[in-house]
């Protein structure tokens with residue numbers, strides 16, 4: 603009885619936020635070298651993109667999370683709300699780039715090899731062919747104004763593939779809560795400008811030579827059993 607009362611009281615007691623330990627994030631390693639995607643994407647772009655741009659999103663995300671933790675501890679509702687934009691932008695940048703690196707692979711390791719099995723069938727059913735899918739994603743990526751991403755996603759609710767774009771660093775889940783990203787292409791200028799200058803369509807044309815369809819297939823099969 604006494605023990606039970608003690609456990610119940612302990613479970614109901616709020617855990618002081620300052621004591622829970624804040625999870626922060628760090629830059630994930632790439633599974634390949636910076637120059638291994640050449641000539642489709644230069645080593646210089648890959649290095650700056652990973653070490654500078656992705657790192658900056660992580661640094662700022664962690665900073666925002668620490669500020670959020672402090673704001674919650676103080677019960678500062680206004681500060682909690684004020685931090686949401688920075689969390690969405692920098693956290694989205696970390697989420698999106700973490701997927702993007704996995705979406706790429708050197709040609710010697712299967713980059714550009716068309717998908718097989720169930721994902722290949724789903725692409726044919728939804729878009730007619732892989733070539734049609736690529737053309738549609740390239741058209742949407744080229745037409746996207748400003749900075750953002752073009753995605754191939756799985757709609758888990760309707761069990762179909764979708765193409766979508768997001769602005770800035772919005773992750774695909776902001777388009778719909780049931781959307782799972784299979785493939786995301788970064789169309790920010792920092793992803794191509796050093797090599798392709800203003801010609802985004804050439805970058806989009808060439809990136810398919812190093813797309814890691816194996817990763818997209820694994821996610822598809824896991825999320826669509």
Ligand SMILES: [Fe+2]
Pocket residue numbers: 651655699788790792793
């Ligand atoms: Fe990027």
